[in-house]
Amino acid sequence: MSSESNMSADHTIGRTPTGSEQNEDFHVFGIRHLSPAGAHHLLSFLDTIQPTAILVEGPSDASGVIAQLTSRGVVPPIAILAYTDQLPIRTLLYPLAEYSPEYQAFVWANRHGVHTEFIDLPSETALALHEQRRAWRTNSLLAEDEQEDQQDELEAGQSAAAVENGLQAYLRKQNERYEHIAELAGEPSYDAYWERHFEHNLQKDAYRHAVYEFSAQMRELSELDEREHDAAETAYNEIREAYMRRRIQEVLQAGHAPNKVVVVTGAHHASALDLRFPVMTDKQHASLPKVPTKLTLMPYSFYKLSTHSGYGAGNQAPAYFTLFWECLQKGDLSQLPSLYFSHVAARLREQGNFRSTAALIEAVRLAEALASLQGGSQPTWQDLRDAAVVCLGYGELSTIADALARTDVGTAIGSLPEGVSQTPIQDDMNRELKRLKLEKYKSTVAVTLQLDLRENRRVQSEEAAFIDLKRSVLLHRLELLGINFARKQRVNQEAASWAEHWVLQWTPEAEIQVVESTLKGETIELAAAFVLNERLESCVDIAESSKLIRLACDCGIPKLMEQARNTLQELAVDAGNFNQIASSAYDLSVLIQYGSLRKIETDSLIPLLQQLFLRGALLLSDAANCNDDASKGVVDAIQTLHGVAQEHFEIVDDGLWLQKLHELSSRDDRNAKCSGFAFAILLERNEVSEEQSAQEVSRRLSPGIPTDLGAGWFEGLSMRNRYALLSRLSLWRQLDNYMESLEEEQFHRSLVFLRRAFGSFEPREKAAIAEMMGDIWGVDTDQTGEMLQRPLSEEEKGKLDELNDFDFGDL
Template sequence: MSSLHYFGVRHHGPGCARSLREALLALQPDCVLVEGPPEADALVPLSIAEDMQPPVALLSYCPDEPGLAVYHPFAEFSPEWQAMQWAARAGVPLRFIDLPRAIDFGLEKARKEAAAEAPEGAPSHTGDAELSEDSPAAAEDDPLSWLARAAGFEDGEAWWNQLIEERGGADALFPAINEAMVALRQELGDPARGAEHAQRERLREAHMRQCIRAAQKEGFERIAVVCGAWHLAGLQADVKVRDDAALLKALPKLKVQVTWVPWSHRHLASASGYGAGIQSPGWYEHLWRHPGPPLERASAWLARIARLMRERDLDCSSAHLIEATRLAEALAAMRGRPAPSLEELQEATCAVLSMGDDAVLTFIRDELLVGDRLGQVPASVPTVPLQRDLERAQKSLRLKPEALQKTLDLDLRQPTDLARSQLLHRLNLLDIPWGSVATVGRSARGSFHEVWRLQWQPEFALRVIEASRWGQTIAQAASARTVDRCTDLQRLDELARLVDEALLADLAPAVEAATRALQDRAAVNGDTVQLLSALPPLANVFRYGNVRGTDAALVAQVLDGLILRAAIGLPLAASALDEDAANALRERMLAAHKAIGLRDSAEQTSAWQRALLQLAEWVGVHPLLQGLSRRLLLEAGVCSTDDVARAMSLHLSRGADPAKAAAWLDGFLNRNATVLLHDASAWGLLDAWLATLKEEHFLAVLPLLRRSFSAFESSERHELSQRASQGTTARPVATDLGEWDAGRALLPLPLLRQLMGLGA
């Protein structure tokens, strides 16, 4: 007669894991049944492979629909992981008995199809199935809260941690858990989480009961059943076989594949959104690795905090540690607890080690409470060819995936660094953002350096699988994905950026396809704004392509054509604009002007300058753009200072509308005070214009002027104030004043000097 032994656990709990390991050693079962995906049975032996390092996760996915996927994470302190370790080393069969992912995915697909076919306005119940265990509604209905309040704890989480996870192994632990959870479920029933959630739980428990019966029929004598503690009552319920069979009959199924993937402590935390997550994975790991007396464990934890503080040059002496330990013990005694828990240790740390500074607790949380540990899986794990190619590239280029963010400075003159850059750019094209390149400093275009910020995320494993439909190597997949995107993108600037990205990734077929798509779109697109927006990325490709070893000449013809078309359409696009539209076009004009300068072609530059001259002189153009055009022409040497003086005199004359004059001045200054500081005539014209404004006009243009001058550097504003205090040195503006009496003109000077603080 088979004997069943139930072990109700928390999915990630060091106390449960330690007690389960001891219980299995004592029981020596001949079959172990674990709550988990049955499709992963063949992967259990890999749990004891030499290169397997938790945290890891079982990734179950549908190869026909990669969007259907789910992770089953395991840490070193997960009871299910310890069960796998024991069974694999003992040679005992271990089977996962949860509802097959094939059925789960089939039901999920059917639910989505039904929701898509439902008439608009029909009630939806999709939210019921998405309610996670750590959501507010779930916490409110937490059955453990009843036991916690009875024992004097604030919530079920603190009660479970204190009595189960933070204690050593206990012989009577699992019978006590069984008795408590069965009684709670009989009294309270299942938490109300929606009809779909309740139906799925019934299916899961029905399948687990069927698997237990099957193991009994095979003749196993000592069967260990490891499951979530809440399922204990359901698995031991007296349910007829035919009822379970009827419940599971004719359910939809999809093809499923399963593999091991690395996981991280950060993704085990409940803050990541993981429904079965825990608050402090790093603390649980500490509990697992320090099974000794509780006081020694607490001292070791505080010592780790002290090490972190000293690494950051924060004061933390031995006396601090002694006082923090004493305070934690005193707090635990006041609360009737046998030893300090994480709560007491955190309070003692804040009070003694950080002197009440919560900022210190921030890095303690990141480094210790959560941690940056990233697991590792052996090379023998089944996976798609694309993943294999990525692993080969990571190994040959010495780019190890890490959960901790790090900075990588690449010298593109070196072949290895250039290959690293190309790999990271290709992954970005596949929507696998392992790294992001800095846009300032040493990564600026034109340098031989790229500075990347790298941080590997466990979910990238699924994205690699999803991207495998594009090819079996990173280069093939990135190229095919880029070519496919060319048909979806309609805006010229988006296609231009795609050309740039493909060149940086060194994907010649993708560059050719994106360039051809850009040409086709540009041929039928008359939107000048889009033409202007497409110039900067293409100019960067042309100007700096050789630095990165790419053939930038592929886009030269396209770039030249876009510049000419943008120059032709610019005057019309700049006409009849309001202030917001003019400001938006101003930004694009500045970027395009810089891009045309990078192209450095006489024909294109001449066409662009002719367009700017038209803007500067056309009546219907917004004054902001007229002023900007005049400034750009001045800097290019096309307009002389006399031309600028005449234009400024015209736009800042007494008869000009003050608001339009201020807008012209804003465009001309272009957030740069160089002209005012070095051109005396411009300074004098501005001074004369302001002096002739009436009070109501001055008040109307003052906000516009303040906005223009606020964009200057503080050093520029300081120089302007000094120049204003010294008076203008501009050449006099020709006016008909009649006879000039120099003696009378000198009379008010002493008073004016006194009023302006200029001294005698």
């Protein structure tokens, strides 16, 4: 079991029982979650006992979905998800693989018509106690801090961090104990120890008795540390075990013969499920805290089962243990090494790397030899990996790392058929994925999907003609809801307004995010509309409201698009932020230009765009009255508004815009970079004659102008169309004269801006400038190239060092 509290049934804390066997006649079968040998031995045990009731550790309120877990069409791995129905959402997960002993117990019970149920605390209590444990740990830490008088007050964030650090320290100590066991056994890790001594032991009843004794002794060894370091966790597990004993007692009282009842539980709890210990009373049961919760089923993945994703239930390699389980089902575990290496070789072959049959045979022999050195009859997963590195990777892990990952962890995900218990929004998403033929992208491997929003005239049905447009609507809704199944990529083509690139990747977290969205609506569309409406109600600036118009359009929710337009119109009346106005105008421009692609009416947006553009043009000069830090944002906004003017010249007042650019370019009391950028736009549009250009350059780059203003103006000039800039030789001649006229200190100061300006030029543009300057200096092209390519002399290096050490004062 896992949850926000990182619960792991193999490492929970409980009381140490006395005695190694219970005195009741019911049977306790301790297992390690996700243990193929545990599942194998459990099935054999069930065949022998032929129980009438199978009780399994797990949330008791999930007993109603057990029948669905084994219904036709269910493909593990899957998980039971419990979640609170109020914000903030807290979750508890109970994952199951095909080789999980619990899952196989359900399969056996379904096949034999046997009663089965979960017996652990219901999710409503487990999640409530989780919050209480966190609060208890925090309060304990605060009390200790007060006693030690280290500080007057511990902030909430600090206490939470300290609690987590303390818990992590405790878990590290627990892990150290397990690793010490591996060290004593001469194994490289605890997982290798467990596999060799428990998973490989196929003697009848050996697994059950060994797990029981191991659990009892480990509890005895760890009890003192557990009570000292995490009393909250100790108390929690005592509550769990008292509750499970109560449920066992209730089943016995219902008429099941004790010797026909089998309890399947995590190894740690096996020795505690003994009715000699106290059973939870009615009063204690009534006092259990509760928070409202709901349950659902969800597909899970091999990756999430592995410890690589943080779930530490003793299963680092779920794909490997699936092979292990297949061999156990065939009754021949000796096939596992050859099966494993053949899978690695197949993965390598997919990548274009081939391995011979002889190499596979040698790998099997080496793995068996490594196992024999440890006294084992079968190689462990670690033995197989080591042999693969030597024989298939030729000593290099990197050569076969990807193939090993696919063989060990795998990319498989589970699936649930229609009709299996899920939330309405999960059902809606599955229907949408099926309708839009996106089911194949529900994979743990990231896949790029390219969409063409235009009508496909080569197909007959309207559904097929606009399938990419409908896919886009769904993916935008998922992105709005924060469901990480779809991530939109930037398309660099300017003319590709109809193209969208998405990266699709399914994860259990994405499924949980879908479930969490059920609080916003029962369908993806309703949930997306809820989120948009919430953002609109809290919207206070025009930039956000214009983005919400685009979002509503992309998500195919015209009603909210109109609502967002009204919000923008109200906010635009008092808008005075030039940058926000430019951003809003751009969003409206895109919608007006490409709205037909999404089949939306955009005429109502035209007056709003005109209003914003007019306000932006009138604010241009005032916005440019800024410092260098703010100038970048203003320059970007100028560029944005100019793009709107070019794209919609028949709608907006382009003449007024050019007039305001002329005004800004000629003003000396505005930011020099902004003025230079405005002048660059006028140059590009041929609004400035050669004579006017020469006069302005001469005026801006004259010895009487402060160096930072002159060089800053040129930096702004260079930020626009480079071709227009490079085609004017007179400008570069004027810049050359300006640089020659500067005193040494002024020259150094100007380099700050000029180096920054030229730093954004591409290599070919820098080469063109060098050739142009060569012409001005009377140096031919070949000589210029040689000068640029030759190494720096010691004198030139010294000059650069001097420049780096130069004191730029207030710059």
